[in-house]
Structure formats: structure tokens, C-alpha cells
Amino acid sequence: xxxxxxxxxxxxxxxxxxxxxxxxxxxxxxxxxxxxxxxxxxxxxxxxxxxxxxxxxxxxxxxxxxxxxxxxxxxxxxxxxxxxxxxxxxxxxxxxxxxxxxxxxxxxxxxxxxxxxxxxxxxxxxxxxxxxxxxxxxxxxxxxxxxxxxxxxxxxxxxxxxxxxxxxxxxxxxxxxxxxxxxxxxxxxxxxxxxxxxxxxxxxxxxxxxxxxxxxxxxxxxxxxxxxxxxxxxxxxxxxxxxxxxxxxxxxxxxxxxxxxxxxxxxxxxxxxxxxxxxxxxxxxxxxxxxxxxxxxxxxxxxxxxxxxxxxxxxxxxxxxxxxxxxxxxxxxxxxxxxxxxxxxxxxxxxxxxxxxxxxxxxxxxxxxxxxxxxxxxxxxxxxxxxxxxxxxxxxxxxxxxxxxxxxxxxxxxxxxxxxxxxxxxxxxxxxxxxxxxxxxxxxxxxx
Numbered sequence: 001x002x003x004x005x006x007x008x009x010x011x012x013x014x015x016x017x018x019x020x021x022x023x024x025x026x027x028x029x030x031x032x033x034x035x036x037x038x039x040x041x042x043x044x045x046x047x048x049x050x051x052x053x054x055x056x057x058x059x060x061x062x063x064x065x066x067x068x069x070x071x072x073x074x075x076x077x078x079x080x081x082x083x084x085x086x087x088x089x090x091x092x093x094x095x096x097x098x099x100x101x102x103x104x105x106x107x108x109x110x111x112x113x114x115x116x117x118x119x120x121x122x123x124x125x126x127x128x129x130x131x132x133x134x135x136x137x138x139x140x141x142x143x144x145x146x147x148x149x150x151x152x153x154x155x156x157x158x159x160x161x162x163x164x165x166x167x168x169x170x171x172x173x174x175x176x177x178x179x180x181x182x183x184x185x186x187x188x189x190x191x192x193x194x195x196x197x198x199x200x201x202x203x204x205x206x207x208x209x210x211x212x213x214x215x216x217x218x219x220x221x222x223x224x225x226x227x228x229x230x231x232x233x234x235x236x237x238x239x240x241x242x243x244x245x246x247x248x249x250x251x252x253x254x255x256x257x258x259x260x261x262x263x264x265x266x267x268x269x270x271x272x273x274x275x276x277x278x279x280x281x282x283x284x285x286x287x288x289x290x291x292x293x294x295x296x297x298x299x300x301x302x303x304x305x306x307x308x309x310x311x312x313x314x315x316x317x318x319x320x321x322x323x324x325x326x327x328x329x330x331x332x333x334x335x336x337x338x339x340x341x342x343x344x345x346x347x348x349x350x351x352x353x354x355x356x357x358x359x360x361x362x363x364x365x366x367x368x369x370x371x372x373x374x375x376x377x378x379x380x381x382x383x384x385x386x387x388x389x390x391x392x393x394x395x396x397x398x399x400x401x402x403x404x405x406x407x408x409x410x411x412x413x414x415x416x417x418x419x420x421x422x423x424x425x426x427x428x429x430x431x432x433x434x435x436x437x438x439x440x441x442x443x444x445x446x447x448x
Contacts (some may be wrong), residue, residue, distance in 0.1 A: 013118040013172055018087050021193075025059040025088035028078055031097025034071040036125050036182055038093040043186040052201040054194045056082065057426045059084045063107040065091075079272050083108045090120045090189070093127035094182065099151050108134040119441070122189070124182035128175045132156040136173050143168045145178030157270070164321075166212060184212055233257060233267065240280065244287050244307050248278045285321050287313055292330040369371075 015021065024044040028037055045058035062068060062078035069075050085091055091114050111134045115121050123131040128144040129152060131137050137159040144152050147234060149163035162168065167176040167185040169192075176185035191199035196210070203210035226369040236257045240248075253276060254264035268276040291297055297305065303314040318326050330379075344445060 013120075014119040014358050015089055016116060018434060019089050019114075019119060020057075020087065021089035022055070023057045023059060023088045024090045024092060025061050025080075026092045026094060026112075027063045027082075027083050027085070028068055028076065028094070029063045029071075029097055029103070029107075030066050030068045032068075032070055032095040034074060035179060036095040037070060037076075037183040038094075039124060040094055040122075040186060042206070043183070043190070044092075048202065048205055051205050051207070053190070053198050059088060061085060066105045082106060085114050085119075086108045086117075087301075088114065088119055091122065092122040094124045096126045096129045099126060099129050099148050099155075099419055103130045103133050109138065115172065118172075120189075122185065123175045124185065125172075125176065125178045128152060129155075131173065132159050137175070140169070140170045140173060141168050142173075142175040143177050144175060146176070153274075180208075183208055187211075219386060230252065235344045241283060244284055245305050247307065247309075250280065253280075282321065284308060285314075285317050287327070288318060288326065289322065292326055293333050302326065 014276040024040065026037075026040045026044075041058065041060065045057040045060075047055050049055050051408045059080050060078045061080040061082060061084050063082065065081075067075050068078060084444050091111065095110070107130070111121060111131070115134075117135055121131060121136055123129075123142075123144075123427070125145050126148060128137065128142055129148075132142070132152060132155070137156065139158055139160075141147070141160045141162055142152075143162050143165040148161040149161050152159065153161040163177070165177065166181040168173065169185075169188065170313060174185060174189070175183050183206065187199050187203055187208075190202055191210075237352070239256060240253055250264070251261055257264055257267075259267065265276060268274070284306045284422070288302050288308075291302045291305060292299075299314070300311045303309075306312040306314065308317075315325055318324070318329070322329060322378045
């Protein structure tokens with residue numbers, strides 16, 4: 001469900017047996033991080049009726065018969081076991097200790113039974129891995145911490161992972177991104193159950209915004225799964241990253257891999273969880289992002305050096321993936337940098353400053369930031385990664401409701417809005433252009 005939506009799910013599942021909608025069970029495991037574990041305890045376990053927040057009844061349940069050790073060596077004692085899940089209308093799994101370990105079978109059985117009996121199942125951060133292991137995310141859209149999204153997509157290919165979202169509401173199964181996004185999802189649940197006023201009152205008590213705009217894009221790292229570098233497709237991906245300034249499409253990549261387009265698409269998806277077309281567009285956008293941060297090129301020049309045939313194409317893809325125009329992104333990035341360099345000269349080159357004011361240069365269009373542009377939180381990107389390990393891309397989520405509605409995922413086909421010649425070494429150009437996001441996805445929407 002979109003954060004901007006005021007609707008509720010079309011169908012409300014009937015609870016069976018002793019389950020009550022006001023009862024929230026939190027399922028804890030040993031080794032889980034204490035912050036994520038504490039989020040549902042704070043949201044649903046404290047009586048804030050004096051602030052206008054309806055009360056939930058909280059059941060803290062141990063998901064396994066071992067001491068519940070958490071961050072810093074703390075040991076917790078849960079007052080209930082798995083049997084208490086039979087009374088809950090909502091079951092929250094706030095975290096899982098390791099994305100490489102399978103959850104306890106007894107806990108998975110309890111979750112499946114709760115879902116079959118009409119309970120709402122919620123996975124915060126790595127809790128999505130527990131839901132996926134129980135089969136509750138099969139064929140559904142979901143999200144998790146961006147750092148673990150590729151692993152979730154690869155391990156559970158039937159899950160439509162979208163690491164752009166802060167949270168995804170698929171009706172009776174909900175998932176969130178990492179850490180603070182768990183608060184966003186819990187507030188969303190309160191809003192769904194009791195309305196915007198109750199959620200707003202709770203947000204004020206927690207001193208957090210009732211609705212956060214944007215998604216995880218601004219926090220994405222370029223780190224990649226180590227196992228990808230050994231795959232034969234890594235050579236093709238390395239070539240693509242080294243030639244982003246040139247015009248080529250997915251058919252070109254398939255030919256370099258000596259595969260048909262259909263085989264290449266299937267192989268690429270099985271390896272990365274991402275559609276090759278969207279992966280390629282995302283690489284070009286990320287390259288543009290870095291050039292805007294580290295070079296003096298105008299937006300028109302950045303478009304050409306990233307393989308876009310026009311600045312219009314760049315602006316469209318840039319806004320869809322990062323929620324801002326290129327000019328506004330550059331202005332916000334530089335506003336957060338020191339105003340002077342080591343030699344005392346201004347940190348903002350005069351040419352770039354004139355470009356952002358809209359002044360013309362030979363062969364360029366005026367670029368003016370639009371009023372009301374959103375601020376973009378961004379740090380200077382880390383050093384370039386080895387090309388053989390640079391495989392993944394931004395996903396195109398499904399057609400269900402997602403945790404924020406700012407990105408449609410539509411893009412122009414490679415070859416329409418992408419292209420330009422060589423990229424000679426010039427002053428102001430970064431030393432390396434090899435960047436790749438850690439962003440898998442399963443489904444490709446129509447682009448155009």
C-alpha cells in the first residue's frame with residue numbers, strides 16, 4: 001500500500017479460533033539485533049491511550065528453545081512461546097540472526113498456521129527471510145534491507161523483491177526495509193487499523209515523521225555478492241560498465257555472451273534477480289549521479305557521457321530512480337560540502353554554478369532547478385569496484401501497492417534515449433566509472 005494512500009485492503013480476512021485483531025505477537029530469535037527487536041515492542045506494547053493511540057495487547061514470543069541473546073551480549077527472556085501465536089491477529093518477525101541460516105522449522109510451521117487462520121504477518125528488515133522461508137512471500141512483492149535484497153531475491157526467486165521501498169503492504173503480508181523503516185511500517189499498521197490521527201499521535205510521541213517520503217535509493221551501496229564475480233557473465237557485465245558512454249542495448253550484451261536474447265535474459269535474471277534492461281539503465285543513472293557529484297560537466301554533457309542521447313532522457317530516468325532532477329541533486333549535494341577547498345578556492349566551479357543558474361554555453365541547453373525540488377541526502381561515492389563483481393540492477397516492482405509511490409519504474413528502452421560516442425580522459429572527469437548497485441528485482445514492467 002502506498003504511503004500516500006488512504007485506502008484499506010479490499011478484503012479483510014476472517015480470523016479463526018481464539019485470534020483477536022488487537023493482539024500483536026512479536027516473534028524473537030536468539031542473535032537478533034536489539035534495535036529492530038525493540039521497534040514493535042515500543043509501538044504495540046506501551047499504553048498511550050492518553051495521547052489518543054488505541055491500545056494493542058502485546059505477546060512477546062520466543063521462536064526457539066534457546067537463550068535469546070542479542071546485541072551486546074544481552075540475554076532476553078520471552079514470557080511466551082510459539083503456542084501464543086495462536087491468539088494473535090498480527091504476528092511480527094522483527095529480525096533474523098543470519099541470512100545464511102534456515103529458521104527453526106517449528107517457527108515456520110507456526111507462521112504458516114497463523115497465516116492460514118487469517119493473521120496478518122509482518123517481517124521487518126531481515127525478518128523477511130523468515131517469511132520467505134515459510135513460503136509466505138511466494139508470488140508476492142516484498143522488500144528488506146537494501147544490503148540483503150540481492151540475497152533474498154536469489155535465494156527465493158519466486159519473491160518479487162523491490163529494495164527501493166521503505167515498506168511493502170500486500171494486504172495480509174507486509175515487509176519493511178532495514179532498521180528505521182520498521183518504524184515506518186509499524187506506523188502504517190496503526191494508520192490502517194485506527195486512522196491517520198492515531199498514527200500521527202503515535203509519531204509525535206516517538207518523535208518521528210508520520211510518513212517518510214522517498215525510498216532506499218539514496219542509501220544504496222555499490223557492494224555486490226562475491227559469488228557473482230566467478231560467473232562467465234561477469235566478463236560481459238565488465239564490458240558494459242566500461243562502455244556506458246557508448247550506445248548499445250541488451251541484444252549487444254547477449255551477442256557478446258554468445259546467447260540468444262531470451263537465454264541471456266533468463267541467465268541474467270537467475271544470476272542477479274534483475275532484468276538486464278533495467279540494470280543497464282540503472283548503471284547509466286548511477287554514472288550520471290557520480291559525474292554530477294565529482295565533475296564540472298553540465299547536465300547535457302553528463303547525459304552524453306553516460307550514454308543518454310538527450311538530457312531529457314537522463315532527467316526522466318534520474319527522477320524516477322532518485323526522486324530529483326539532476327540539477328537539484330547536484331545543488332543539494334554541493335550544499336552539504338565544505339565551501340572551500342584546501343587551497344582556499346571556492347569548492348563550486350564557476351562553470352557549474354552558471355549552468356545551474358540556467359546560463360547558456362555553446363551546444364548546451366539552459367538547466368534550471370525547479371521550485372520545490374526535494375532535497376537529496378547523498379555522500380560522495382566510494383572508490384570504483386572491480387568490474388567483474390559489478391552485476392545487479394534496480395528492480396521493477398510488481399503492480400501491487402508499495403511503500404512509497406514516488407517511482408513508477410518506467411524507463412526508455414536502451415537505444416531510445418541512450419547512446420553517444422567515446423569518452424576521452426579530460427580534466428574534471430572521475431578516475432573510474434565502474435559503479436554498480438546492489439539492487440535485484442524480479443519483474444520487468446513495460447518501458448517507454
